[in-house]
Amino acid sequence: MNPLYPEQPGPGYSTGDVISPPLPAGPPVLLTADEIIAVADRTFEYVAVPEWGGTVKVRSLTGTERDRFEQSLIGKNNQVRNENFRAKLAQLTIVNEAGQLLFSKEQIAALGRKNAAALGRVADVATKLSGLAEDDVEKLEGE
Numbered sequence: 001m002n003p004l005y006p007e008q009p010g011p012g013y014s015t016g017d018v019i020s021p022p023l024p025a026g027p028p029v030l031l032t033a034d035e036i037i038a039v040a041d042r043t044f045e046y047v048a049v050p051e052w053g054g055t056v057k058v059r060s061l062t063g064t065e066r067d068r069f070e071q072s073l074i075g076k077n078n079q080v081r082n083e084n085f086r087a088k089l090a091q092l093t094i095v096n097e098a099g100q101l102l103f104s105k106e107q108i109a110a111l112g113r114k115n116a117a118a119l120g121r122v123a124d125v126a127t128k129l130s131g132l133a134e135d136d137v138e139k140l141e142g143e
Contacts (some may be wrong), residue, residue, distance in 0.1 A: 043129050044095075051118040056102070058093045058122055060129035065092055086119040087112035093126040 043060045061069065069092055075081040090111050091103045103111060111119070 042099075044099075045125050045129060047122055047125050049118045049121060051115040056094050056122060057097065058125045058129065059095050059099065060131075061092060061126070066130055066132070084108055084112040086116075086123040087114075089126050090119055090122045093129075094122060 042062070045058050046055050047058050048055050069088065072088060073081055073085065087108050091101070091105065091108050094102045096102055
C-alpha cells in the first residue's frame, strides 16, 4: 500500500471513479493517443512574492515529475518524509520566462531557508496547477 494514498475514497468518490467536468451534450468525441501526446497541456501562473521583491512564474508538474516528487518524500518503512516539502515543490515548479527551471536540486536546502509564507504561496499555486488535492497535500506534508 502506498502511504500517501491509502485505499480509502474521500467524500464524493467511490472506488475506481474519477470525478471530472460534465461532458457536453451529444455523443462524445474521443481523442486519439497521438492527439493527447501532441497537445501542450502544461499550465503556468505568475505569483507575486513581495518577500522576495517580485514575481515568479510557477508551472504545473508533469505526471512523471509528480510521481518522482511524491516518491522523494517516501523514506524507510514507507514513512512520509516531509522535510523541505515546499522547497522541493518550488524547485520543481519555479521557472524562467522560457519555462526552464530556475533552481537546481542542489539549491533545495537554500530555498528551504527562505520565508515560509512565500514558499507556501508558491507551493499552493504549484499544487493547484498540478492537480494535487488538498487531502493529497496534507498526506504529503504529514499533517
